[in-house]
Amino acid sequence: MLQDMKRYLEVVANIMQENKDTLIEMDQIVGDGDLGLTMSDGFRAAYLAVKDTDEQDLGKLVYAGGKAMASAVPSTMGTLMASGLMQAGKDLRNQNELTNENWVQFFDSFEAGVINRGKANVGEKTFIDGIDPAVQVLKENIELPLAQLASKASKAARQGYEQTATMIAKHGRAATRGEASRDLLDPGAYVAVLLFEAFEISVKG
Amino acid sequence: MLQDMKRYLEVVANIMQENKDTLIEMDQIVGDGDLGLTMSDGFRAAYLAVKDTDEQDLGKLVYAGGKAMASAVPSTMGTLMASGLMQAGKDLRNQNELTNENWVQFFDSFEAGVINRGKANVGEKTFIDGIDPAVQVLKENIELPLAQLASKASKAARQGYEQTATMIAKHGRAATRGEASRDLLDPGAYVAVLLFEAFEISVKG
Amino acid sequence: MKKIINNPENYLKEMLEGIYIAHQDQVTCVNDDLQCYVTKNKTPGKVGISTGGGSGHLPLFLGYVGDGMLDGCAVGDVFQSPSAEQMFEITKDIDQGAGVLYIYGNYNGDIFNFDMATEMADFEENIQVTTVLGADDVASAGPSAPGEKSTRRGVAGIFFVYKCAGAAAAKMYDLETVTRIAQKAADNVRTMGVALSACVVPRVGKAGFSIEENEMEIGMGIHGETGIRRGQLESADQITEEMMQQILADLPYVEGDEVAVLVNGLGATPLDEQYIVTRKIDAILKEKGIKAYRYYVGEYATALEMSGVSISLLKVDEELKPLIDYPVNTPFFKQM
Amino acid sequence: MKKIINNPENYLKEMLEGIYIAHQDQVTCVNDDLQCYVTKNKTPGKVGISTGGGSGHLPLFLGYVGDGMLDGCAVGDVFQSPSAEQMFEITKDIDQGAGVLYIYGNYNGDIFNFDMATEMADFEENIQVTTVLGADDVASAGPSAPGEKSTRRGVAGIFFVYKCAGAAAAKMYDLETVTRIAQKAADNVRTMGVALSACVVPRVGKAGFSIEENEMEIGMGIHGETGIRRGQLESADQITEEMMQQILADLPYVEGDEVAVLVNGLGATPLDEQYIVTRKIDAILKEKGIKAYRYYVGEYATALEMSGVSISLLKVDEELKPLIDYPVNTPFFKQM
Numbered sequence A, B: 001m002l003q004d005m006k007r008y009l010e011v012v013a014n015i016m017q018e019n020k021d022t023l024i025e026m027d028q029i030v031g032d033g034d035l036g037l038t039m040s041d042g043f044r045a046a047y048l049a050v051k052d053t054d055e056q057d058l059g060k061l062v063y064a065g066g067k068a069m070a071s072a073v074p075s076t077m078g079t080l081m082a083s084g085l086m087q088a089g090k091d092l093r094n095q096n097e098l099t100n101e102n103w104v105q106f107f108d109s110f111e112a113g114v115i116n117r118g119k120a121n122v123g124e125k126t127f128i129d130g131i132d133p134a135v136q137v138l139k140e141n142i143e144l145p146l147a148q149l150a151s152k153a154s155k156a157a158r159q160g161y162e163q164t165a166t167m168i169a170k171h172g173r174a175a176t177r178g179e180a181s182r183d184l185l186d187p188g189a190y191v192a193v194l195l196f197e198a199f200e201i202s203v204k205g
Numbered sequence C, D: 001m002k003k004i005i006n007n008p009e010n011y012l013k014e015m016l017e018g019i020y021i022a023h024q025d026q027v028t029c030v031n032d033d034l035q036c037y038v039t040k041n042k043t044p045g046k047v048g049i050s051t052g053g054g055s056g057h058l059p060l061f062l063g064y065v066g067d068g069m070l071d072g073c074a075v076g077d078v079f080q081s082p083s084a085e086q087m088f089e090i091t092k093d094i095d096q097g098a099g100v101l102y103i104y105g106n107y108n109g110d111i112f113n114f115d116m117a118t119e120m121a122d123f124e125e126n127i128q129v130t131t132v133l134g135a136d137d138v139a140s141a142g143p144s145a146p147g148e149k150s151t152r153r154g155v156a157g158i159f160f161v162y163k164c165a166g167a168a169a170a171k172m173y174d175l176e177t178v179t180r181i182a183q184k185a186a187d188n189v190r191t192m193g194v195a196l197s198a199c200v201v202p203r204v205g206k207a208g209f210s211i212e213e214n215e216m217e218i219g220m221g222i223h224g225e226t227g228i229r230r231g232q233l234e235s236a237d238q239i240t241e242e243m244m245q246q247i248l249a250d251l252p253y254v255e256g257d258e259v260a261v262l263v264n265g266l267g268a269t270p271l272d273e274q275y276i277v278t279r280k281i282d283a284i285l286k287e288k289g290i291k292a293y294r295y296y297v298g299e300y301a302t303a304l305e306m307s308g309v310s311i312s313l314l315k316v317d318e319e320l321k322p323l324i325d326y327p328v329n330t331p332f333f334k335q336m
């Protein structure tokens, strides 16, 4: 049911809205403080672009959400998240159900899209360090009931996020802090945590 | 003795220096707060210009002090005080003693110089309201011993100054406040008070 | 006091040294007195125009010395008049044989000193000098009765007086005509400002007044003089509406008029906000049927690091329009 | 937050409307999208130059669109990149048949979007696009190893890249040459700044950081990014000395070099202080035997109402000098 993807994007939009101030504060420590605004506006735009569509192709639906997000919030994370959605959309072309396989594909492609645009590797204190462990867990546990799968992935994302407090930033504004960036948690990785918390909530029913 | 005029200008310079902050604060209420700086710098410049001169003409000596003040502090009150000194200098040309008559002439001409440049009348809440009553007292009591004369004039200047709290400002920045200026004491009139306090001190010996 | 300065006593001297270094191709000083600022470009037979006033308002006043505008500027210490002797030295330097016009703001200190300088120029050098005062601040006093001297302060609107007079002089009009045109511009310009924060005179070291975080003062002068209303900070549109109402009613500017508009930042207010104000001005003018002939937006007359803006309207006619359009090239202001 | 604005959500739209109103003779937008800002003046066969970036830095970036400089600018929201689609729309509009050069600051968001736009221009329209990044902030990172991408932020020094590339395009050089010259300017410019106070993004409503009353931060970025040293506020001469030391050592600039100098105010710092800094720069250059070819002083790249200044040096040679001297006429910057 494509309804599930719409519902997921709605929960994401809401959770970003709820965490707006947290993201602003986290980003103010390392960057310019815009992350709360871009994530809540951007995922809201993605959701609004698909909310009322009759589109039956899962891929096209997700791609449309990504394009809307790209235009709405062309910031670093905005463009990266848009690139993630657009890549997922391309790879889910011609699908019209949300099987476990397609959910795993969604997050796997999302990560690939972000890496393609941003060229960051695991361990460089970015969003990738939040999403990558979760995607591994999804792939390894694809046979589990969806709610369990989501909750396992969500835990992995949070652990990945917590690991960022041991890394040196190599990308974006935080990178200019060098060694001084080490003790800080990465706000982009926290966005990955929120994406999987939303996944957990949306599949719980 | 021209020494007496040098001494007077020295006491004036010192008293303006001591009252610098008071004048700044008073002027900040009605104007721009520069009065403390201009009066202490200006009368200092006047004193320094005459301090070591061999000039024996009282008028030329006072005039030189006025010109120095005009160049040093060309603010409203700076230029007015300079105009006062310069007029006094013109009118004391060829004198070389400080008799009671010459002291009275000094302050009378000083007032005339200020009025000529600034065109203010008595009762318009300016320096004139401080100096004018004192000059009247000087003229009426010219036969008194100098110390007594100075102390009487000083009291009159202070009374005149206190009267400014009942007047509406017609000149300068304070004038733009209209009726709202009424309850305030005029800082320029306070400068007149200081000029006569300095007179009292300097003739006391 | 949060300033990038050295000893406050050297503020003026060091600032002027910086200016002469950066713009040595265009300006110089008279008799090694840094405060006597003049253009290097003289034109025999041209009316000389001089201004003067306290520092702390850059690009006012000296910034308008250059081709198509002024010939000299006597530079005072922060918020203080320059001296009569300095004005006189400049007058001698810039007299190009056709007399000199003084254009400056309506402040006691400046008047007293320019009056002294006029006497000196007459007596000592026989140079003909005329005077036009900038007295455009609608907030500072009511309009003066006919024949009476204005008690209004001069603020940013003096830019338009310089602009028109400067172009008239560049076109080689005579002293009488240049003076008449300057007076016409002065008579047809009105300004109103709003301040959001105070400024600090370097030698004083602390602000002479304060404005609360949620407050503004409509009509505050560029030295922090009291305005007409202190109140809660309002929206850009509301503030603009209030200022425009007062300006438009004063001349008054009426339907069918054409105006040149100056939106001026007081120092700390970003250009962004000045353009938000511009947008609203344009809407108000359209509504009233007044045509905006040209917009100038930016910092033209500041008050150190004060935040706020002012709006000036100059009513233009067929005589003033080509003067407004005339090119200018000074180190601080250029028009092509 | 003390700003003259309306609803913060409308900040960008209203600011841009004000700009288009005031400068309608020179600039317009593409497809009714206010954020796609282009010059009205096209020259067939000329290389098109586009820039883009977040707002909050006026006159950067859009202020350099006009004769002798840039052809277009994609305008992002405050401190945010514009979108790839907007860049692409501008690219199509300003391509005058000789290809398009993108010059913008070294920020992730901008890079990601300009990269997307480059792909679109290639695939969809077959327009040849080249890119030169401004990465002049010495304080933001060490120099990059040969062949490695710079991790330095782009700040005010990009003005010189625009200036040289803009003049080269106006002289009708081809895309390869204009790109080479832009890269040469980018390679030869270094900047360092100091901040004395914070700034507030309108939609955020409070400062993202604070600087104590007696403090300064050397090397702070124009979005408030951490600099290299926070410390007690020092004198103008000391601050200038420290910044110049770091700049001069970096390229390095050596005896016999000629440099163009940009002294830039960050928004709230009066011009007076910028000239006090200029004076000290000149003394240091003289001492080192480096010749100041030309000074630019004023607000060229701001950070909303931040107070502070930056210094940029461009090493010039016989190829760059006439490009620096080339006239410019944009609504925000003019050179004669």
Ligand SMILES: Nc1ncnc2c1ncn2[C@@H]1O[C@H](COP(=O)(O)OP(=O)(O)O)[C@@H](O)[C@H]1O
Pocket: A027, A031, A032, A033, A034, A035, A038, A075, A076, A077, A078, A080, A114, A117, A118, A119, A120, A125, A126, A127, A128, A171, A172, A173, A174, A186, A187, A188, A189, D108, D109
């Ligand atoms: N190349 C990259 N790949 C993946 N994530 C990145 C990359 N660069 C930055 N990020 C993420 O982006 C976050 C900051 O996003 P955002 O606030 O939009 O950037 P900025 O405002 O600094 O342009 C960082 O916390 C980091 O997780």
Ligand SMILES: Nc1ncnc2c1ncn2[C@@H]1O[C@H](COP(=O)(O)OP(=O)(O)O)[C@@H](O)[C@H]1O
Pocket: B027, B031, B032, B033, B034, B035, B038, B075, B076, B077, B078, B080, B114, B117, B118, B119, B120, B125, B126, B127, B128, B171, B172, B173, B174, B186, B187, B188, B189, C108, C109
């Ligand atoms: N025309 C005038 N004649 C005499 N005194 C005047 C006149 N105008 C102003 N003053 C005096 O000058 C004082 C202010 O002097 P000052 O601070 O130098 O002026 P400002 O800074 O406003 O130019 C007033 O308090 C008033 O007493």
Ligand SMILES: [Mg+2]
Pocket: A027, A031, A032, A033, A034, A035
């Ligand atoms: Mg950010």
Ligand SMILES: [Mg+2]
Pocket: B027, B031, B032, B033, B034, B035
């Ligand atoms: Mg005063």
Ligand SMILES: [Mg+2]
Pocket: C267, C268, C299, D265, D267, D268, D269, D270, D271, D299
């Ligand atoms: Mg400024």
Ligand SMILES: [Mg+2]
Pocket: C265, C267, C268, C269, C270, C271, C299, D267, D268, D269, D299
């Ligand atoms: Mg500014």
